[in-house]
Amino acid sequence: MTMLLDVDRVTRTFGSVRAVDGASFSVDEHSITGLIGPNGAGKSTLFGTIAGSLRPNSGRILFSGRRIDRRSAHRVARLGVVRTYQAARVLTRMSVLDNLLLATTRHPGERLTTLATRPRAARAHERQTLERAHEHLALVGLDSHADAYAGTLSGGQRKLLDLARVLMLEPSLVLLDEPMAGVAPALRVQLLDHILALRRDRGITFLIVEHDLDFVMQAADTVVVMNEGRVLVVGAPAEVRTNPDVIDAYLGKAH
Amino acid sequence: MGQLVANGLVTGSVYAIAAVGVSLVYGILRLVNFAHGDFMAFGALIAYAVNGPLHQSMILAALAGMAATALLSVALDVVLWKPLRTRRAGFMSLFLAAIGLALILRQSLLFAAGSGPRSYRVNPYRVFVIGSIRLSEAQVIAIATAAGTILVVGLFLARTTTGRILRATADDRALSAVAGIDVGRATRIAWVISGLLAGLAGVLAALVEYSFDPNFGFQLLLPVFAAVVLGGIGSAYGALAGGLALGIAQEVSTWSGFAGGVNPVYKPVVAFTVLALALLVRPQGIFGSARVA
Amino acid sequence: MSVLTSGGFWAFVGVVAGIYTILALGLQVQFGFAGLLNFGQVAFMAIGAYTMAILVVKEGWSTWLAAPLGIAAAAAGGLLLGLPTLRLRADYFAIVTIAFSEIIRYVATNETALTGGSQGTIALGSIGTATQYNGQWSRFQSHVQHSLGLSSSDATMLVLVWATAIVLLTVTWLALRTPWGRVLRAIRDDEDAAESLGKNVFAYKLQALALGAALAGVAGLFYAWEFSFFSPDDFQPLLTFFAWMILLLGGLGRVWAVPVGALVFGFIFAGTRFLDFVPFSWFASDERAYLRLIIIGLIIVVLVMVRPQGLLGNRREMVLE
Numbered sequence: 001m002t003m004l005l006d007v008d009r010v011t012r013t014f015g016s017v018r019a020v021d022g023a024s025f026s027v028d029e030h031s032i033t034g035l036i037g038p039n040g041a042g043k044s045t046l047f048g049t050i051a052g053s054l055r056p057n058s059g060r061i062l063f064s065g066r067r068i069d070r071r072s073a074h075r076v077a078r079l080g081v082v083r084t085y086q087a088a089r090v091l092t093r094m095s096v097l098d099n100l101l102l103a104t105t106r107h108p109g110e111r112l113t114t115l116a117t118r119p120r121a122a123r124a125h126e127r128q129t130l131e132r133a134h135e136h137l138a139l140v141g142l143d144s145h146a147d148a149y150a151g152t153l154s155g156g157q158r159k160l161l162d163l164a165r166v167l168m169l170e171p172s173l174v175l176l177d178e179p180m181a182g183v184a185p186a187l188r189v190q191l192l193d194h195i196l197a198l199r200r201d202r203g204i205t206f207l208i209v210e211h212d213l214d215f216v217m218q219a220a221d222t223v224v225v226m227n228e229g230r231v232l233v234v235g236a237p238a239e240v241r242t243n244p245d246v247i248d249a250y251l252g253k254a255h
Numbered sequence: 256m257g258q259l260v261a262n263g264l265v266t267g268s269v270y271a272i273a274a275v276g277v278s279l280v281y282g283i284l285r286l287v288n289f290a291h292g293d294f295m296a297f298g299a300l301i302a303y304a305v306n307g308p309l310h311q312s313m314i315l316a317a318l319a320g321m322a323a324t325a326l327l328s329v330a331l332d333v334v335l336w337k338p339l340r341t342r343r344a345g346f347m348s349l350f351l352a353a354i355g356l357a358l359i360l361r362q363s364l365l366f367a368a369g370s371g372p373r374s375y376r377v378n379p380y381r382v383f384v385i386g387s388i389r390l391s392e393a394q395v396i397a398i399a400t401a402a403g404t405i406l407v408v409g410l411f412l413a414r415t416t417t418g419r420i421l422r423a424t425a426d427d428r429a430l431s432a433v434a435g436i437d438v439g440r441a442t443r444i445a446w447v448i449s450g451l452l453a454g455l456a457g458v459l460a461a462l463v464e465y466s467f468d469p470n471f472g473f474q475l476l477l478p479v480f481a482a483v484v485l486g487g488i489g490s491a492y493g494a495l496a497g498g499l500a501l502g503i504a505q506e507v508s509t510w511s512g513f514a515g516g517v518n519p520v521y522k523p524v525v526a527f528t529v530l531a532l533a534l535l536v537r538p539q540g541i542f543g544s545a546r547v548a
Numbered sequence: 549m550s551v552l553t554s555g556g557f558w559a560f561v562g563v564v565a566g567i568y569t570i571l572a573l574g575l576q577v578q579f580g581f582a583g584l585l586n587f588g589q590v591a592f593m594a595i596g597a598y599t600m601a602i603l604v605v606k607e608g609w610s611t612w613l614a615a616p617l618g619i620a621a622a623a624a625g626g627l628l629l630g631l632p633t634l635r636l637r638a639d640y641f642a643i644v645t646i647a648f649s650e651i652i653r654y655v656a657t658n659e660t661a662l663t664g665g666s667q668g669t670i671a672l673g674s675i676g677t678a679t680q681y682n683g684q685w686s687r688f689q690s691h692v693q694h695s696l697g698l699s700s701s702d703a704t705m706l707v708l709v710w711a712t713a714i715v716l717l718t719v720t721w722l723a724l725r726t727p728w729g730r731v732l733r734a735i736r737d738d739e740d741a742a743e744s745l746g747k748n749v750f751a752y753k754l755q756a757l758a759l760g761a762a763l764a765g766v767a768g769l770f771y772a773w774e775f776s777f778f779s780p781d782d783f784q785p786l787l788t789f790f791a792w793m794i795l796l797l798g799g800l801g802r803v804w805a806v807p808v809g810a811l812v813f814g815f816i817f818a819g820t821r822f823l824d825f826v827p828f829s830w831f832a833s834d835e836r837a838y839l840r841l842i843i844i845g846l847i848i849v850v851l852v853m854v855r856p857q858g859l860l861g862n863r864r865e866m867v868l869e
Contacts, residue, residue, distance in 0.1 A: 051744065077746035089741040091734050101727070102734050105746045109727030112755060126727060169746065287639055339853060347585070348852050350642065351796065354789055355848030358841055366838035477650060480643045488639065520658050527647040531632065534644075538636055 004029040004173055004205050005050070005081075010059035010069070011229075012045055019045040021229030022059070027173070027222075032199055032206045034220035034237070036213065038250055041226040043209045044086070047175050050207075051083040052076035063173065078105050082166050083175035087182075088158035092151030096142060096161060099150050100133035101126075103168035136164040140194075156187045163194060167202075174198075176208040180215055188212075192219055217241065225249070257388050259506045265394045265463055267502020268401030273456035273475065274482040274494035275408055276449035282489045283424050283445045284336065285346060289353035291453055292476030293360035296469050298324040298454030299461040300368055306375050313375060313462075321454035328450030329443055331356065357473070364469040372466040393462040400459060404452070405495055412491055421445060422491075478505070478523060481530040486541050493541050501526045557818075559702035565814030566709035567770045569807045570716060571787070572794040574763030580801040581724060582756035583736040585642035588629070588649030589764050589791055592622040594656060594783040596765025597772040598663055601681040605672040611684040615769055622765025625652075626758035634753050649785060656780035668779025669772075685773045709770050713807065716763065721803040732756060736801070786841075790817070793844065796851045817844070 005027040012020040020042040027033045035043050048054035050061055052073035061069040068076050091099050107129065108114035109122035137143040140160040145153065153161060159179065166174055176195075180188050192215060198204045210216050216223060216237065223240040225232040227249040233240055240246055273295060280288050288294075302320030305311045311319075339352060381392040390398075412418040423434075424441045460475055461467040482501050486493025508517040508525045517525055533541070571593060578584040600618035603609040609617075633644050656663045664671035669681060693704040723729055734742040735749055743749045772778055790813065798809025817840070 053740065053743070072748075073740075073743040074746050074748045077744055083744055085741075089738055089744075091737040091741060093737045094730075094733060098730060098733075102730060102742070102745055102747070107727050110731050110747075112728055115726055115728055122727065165745070287643070335849065335853075342853070344852070346639065350585070350639075351792065352849050352852045354792070355845045355852065358786075358789065358845030358848070362838040362841040362845065366835055366842065370834075477643075477647055481647065484640050484643055518658070521654065524651050524654060527644075527651060530647070531644065534636060534640065535632055538640075 002029045003027070004064060005207065006060075006062040007046070007050065008060040008062065010046065010049055010056045010061060012042075012049055012054060012056050018229050020049065020056070023226065023229065023231045024059075025224045025231050025234050027205060027207055029172075029205055030199060030203050031221045032195065032208065032219050034216035034223045035207060035209045035226065036211070036216055036223060036240075037226035037232075040228075041249075042229040043226055044177060045229075046226070047083055047177055047209060050076075051081060051175060077169070080170075080172035081175065082169050082171040082173070084162050084166060084177055084179065086178045088155070088162035090150040090153070090158050090161050090165075092149065094150060095147050096137070096150050096153070097133060097146040099161060100136060100165055100168055101129055103165040104129045104132075105169065132168060136168050139167070140164045155182050156184060159183060159187075159191070163191070167198065171204060173205045173207065176206060176210075178209055178211060180210060180212045188215065195219060256507070256510055257386065259510055260503060261388045261390060261398075262394075263503030263506035264499070265390075265397050265502070266505060267499035268397055268405075269456050269460045269463065269475070269498075270479050270482045270502050271495045271498025272401055272404055272452050272459070273479040274486065274498040275405075275491050276452035276456070277479060277483045278486070278489060278491045278494035279421065279445045280449045281483070282491070283421065283442055284340075284349075286336065286349045287353060287480075288449070289350065289476070290331075290357040290360050291449075291479065292472035292474070293357050293364065294324050294328065294450065294453035294472070295457030295460065295475060296364055296467075296472030297327060297360065298457035299467060299471075300364060300373075300469065301454075302458045302461070303373050303375060307373070313377060316375070317455065317458045320458045321451045324454030324457070325447045325450030328446040328453070332443065332446045361469060361473065368469055370468055370470065372468045373461075374466045375462060377462065391463075393465065397459045397463050400455070404455060408448075408452070409492070409495070417441075417444060474523075478502075478526045481526045485530050485533050487539055496541060501529060504529045556700065556702050559700070559706045561814045561818040562706045563702070563709050563770075563774055564818065565807075565810045566706070566713050567767050567774065568790065568794055568813060569713045569810040570709075570770065571764050571767035572791040572798075572810055573713075573716060573720060573803070573806050574760035574767070575788075575791045575795055576760075576800070576803065576806050577720060577763065578756050578760035580795060581729070581732045581736055582753050583739070584634075584753060584757055584760075585638050586645050586757065586760065587642050587785070587788055587792075588645035588647075588652075589760070590783045590785060590787040591629075591649035591652040592625050592761035592764035593768035593771065593787070594649075594652055594780070595625045595761075596622040596768030597778055597783075598656060598768075599765075600769055601669050601672060601772060601778075602662065604681040604684075605669070611682070611688075618769055619762050619765040622768065623758045623762040626761030627754060629761075630754045630757040634750055634757070646785060646788075649783075649788065653780050653783055656783070663780070666780060668782075669777050680776065682773050682776055689773075705774055709774075712766065712770070716766070717803055717807065724803065789848070790844075793848050793851075796848065816847070 003026045007023060007025050009022045009024050010020055011018065011022055023042070023046060035046070037043055045054065049056045049069065052068065052071050052075065056069050059069065060067055063079060063081055068079065068081065091102070107122070107125050108118050109126055115122050134143060134146070137146055140163055142157060142160055142164065145157070150158070150161060179191055183191065195206060196219065199206060208216070208220070220237055222234065223237050224234050225240055225246050232245050232249060233243050235243070273291060277288055277291050280286055298320035301323040302316040305319040306313055306316035335352065335356065339349060344352070377393060383390045383392070383395050412422060420436055420441050421444065424436060424438055457472070460471065464471065478501060479498070482497035483494050485501060486495070486497030505522045505525050509519050509522065571589060574592070575586060575589050578586045596618040599621040600611070600614045603614035603617060604611055629645065629648050633641055636644065657666050659665070660671070672681070689701060689704050689708070692708065693701060696704070696707065698704050698707065724732070731742065731747050731752055734745070734747065735752055739749050771782070794806065794809035794813045797812050798805030
């Protein structure tokens with residue numbers, strides 16, 4: 001198994017708080033890795049550093065062997081690392097279809113220079129994107145909502161839209177931030193199926209932050225446990241579940 | 256050079272006092288009070304009315320100016336800012352409303368008082384000499400008052416319950432409300448203090464300039480904002496530091512030792528250049544909190 | 549009151565409305581579409597006007613070369629402002645833009661050798677000569693007037709300004725319907741989300757700022773030609789606030805709302821100039837000037853409170869939160 005993502009002693013502080021403190025772990029290609037830990041363990045911050053919206057104070061992050069820790073978020077996204085947010089960040093004041101049409105890289109129509117010099121290529125790419133957008137909408141069952149404002153969608157529907165958008169970007173690594181939060185049980189099964197199917201059919205690698213431990217145990221090949229900014233344990237779900245340090249960490253927080 | 260630093264302290268004191276007021280209001284309400292400069296002009300003019308036509312002492316005039324400005328601030332909160340808060344107005348709406356308010360205030364002052372210059376009844380020729388530094392009476396008053404005010408405000412914020420409430424609410428409004436803090440009261444207090452400080456800063460600025468007209472508020476506003484941003488928006492201590500720093504930087508930049516020095520006409524530009532450079536290095540300001548992604 | 553029935557007066561109001569349309573359109577691109585809080589728009593107007601005037605008077609350039617360069621200079625000003633400041637948070641950015649516009653005005657007032665200083669463009673030429681920069685433009689305007697058979701130079705300017713405005717409005721409207729425009733709208737909606745979709749938000753914002761600045765430059769040119777003379781005091785922050793008011797009036801985020809807002813504004817602004825009926829006739833003229841601005845300030849505040857989406861704006865897409 002080749003290593004797709006390598007997080008190497010990453011530290012990120014906010015003032016005097018060490019949100020992430022020398023965290024290290026790696027993610028294998030085509031795997032589904034769960035990232036768990038009590039609240040405040042630093043999981044979302046770590047996501048931020050991987051996705052490029054936060055810069056680590058020290059450490060390195062390598063994606064397919066290239067350093068991405070100093071790159072801006074949009075560049076990291078273009079390299080194939082896409083993240084979602086806990087509350088699906090759809091563009092509420094634009095249509096569902098527009099949300100998807102934006103999920104494309106290297107569209108000649110999006111740059112003023114290429115728009116002016118290569119209008120035919122721009123139109124062709126737009127047609128293509130439109131087709132793919134409809135396909136992806138159908139995939140998640142939202143095609144009847146194509147023209148609605150994304151703001152009118154329910155929480156679960158927004159998650160699906162988010163997922164569709166992520167897929168359109170044809171990522172290699174997807175960072176899912178609490179995909180199950182606020183999702184009805186019936187939809188959870190659907191989401192799980194989608195994720196497994198995507199790994200199987202498109203070879204996408206997943207790194208998932210989740211509090212729903214059942215989901216993590218079912219879906220993940222490897223589980224990374226964080227606590228107070230540090231990585232406690234990395235291992236298979238069954239091992240991690242019975243690890244005394246892990247149990248301590250969770251119980252300790254419950255005080 | 257010593258003279259320049261002294262002058263800088265004077266200007267900086269005025270900026271600092273005004274900047275604290277802006278910062279307090281921003282901290283509690285997330286409102287950039289664009290009308291603050293005109294509050295200052297209002298205070299200065301009320302003081303003039305008391306000092307000139309009503310022939311009262313400067314101290315009484317200053318207190319009247321401060322009280323009137325505080326009253327105005329609270330009244331505006333009731334009439335304008337509270338209704339906007341009820342409508343859940345966001346940052347943009349508040350900013351635009353503040354601009355509209357500034358326009359109304361300034362033009363009202365012009366309407367009521369005309370655009371002619373005015374002066375307080377003080378002796379501009381009385382000078383204090385300390386070593387090689389000459390300061391007019393007005394300048395000495397300004398520095399002394401500012402120092403006293405800064406001390407009082409600083410202690411108030413740090414030591415009194417109300418002060419701590421203000422800082423807590425500035426930190427997190429929602430949390431404070433849940434914790435049982437009377438956010439409405441904290442808001443009113445913030446406006447009162449901001450108004451008092453604005454009035455004071457206006458009177459001091461008018462004193463130091465010797466002659467002033469209703470337009471001078473806006474001219475002061477930009478360096479004051481620069482001071483607030485430099486210190487870190489929302490941090491009262493930062494505003495103090497920022498104000499003093501900018502005042503001194505402005506004056507010192509004209510020192511002939513700096514390759515002839517900056518043309519004094521461009522002093523405000525210096526304030527902004529300092530601000531711009533500072534923001535490039537530390538985008539959240541000196542005491543500001545880093546943006547949490 | 550007789551002025552209100554004179555065609556010349558209304559032509560003038562129309563010209564001013566047209567100039568403001570172009571200025572506010574620039575602001576619409578910057579804020580209505582990219583979410584940039586630019587409170588220094590008037591600075592780019594000044595850069596456009598002054599660049600053209602200086603090149604024509606001091607360097608003897610043809611107006612037809614100087615004008616495009618004025619627009620380019622304004623756009624460059626936008627880039628210059630944006631490069632260091634666009635990464636700042638929104639409120640800091642707003643304050644810095646005001647500072648920028650005041651600095652430009654300061655430079656124009658004090659660099660007398662370059663700009664004629666506070667005396668304005670009259671002092672652009674050598675001492676003792678009152679110079680004009682719109683010789684060529686006036687000839688062009690007469691030419692148009694005769695070809696189109698128009699009755700006055702006011703009417704001609706009206707046509708020229710609005711023809712330009714309509715072209716610019718159309719081009720902007722079309723541009724916003726492109727994928728490029730879609731990215732802009734996404735940035736306005738949620739720039740972090742746009743960034744995580746792979747869009748270089750900073751670059752787009754810079755483009756919006758520069759394009760908006762270029763439009764302000766065009767407005768500056770027409771201002772210069774309409775009034776034949778200008779000075780730094782013509783470019784006060786007040787004009788930027790008027791442009792904002794126009795956006796508020798017409799509606800944020802809609803290209804065709806801009807001319808509507810500008811016309812309403814022009815009407816209010818010019819109309820209140822002639823408030824010579826009771827009770828306004830009780831006041832002296834400078835007092836009436838202050839009253840007009842008070843009324844405008846009140847309108848801004850009321851709009852923000854009551855109808856932040858403007859006359860034509862869409863509540864759903866309302867950008868003011």
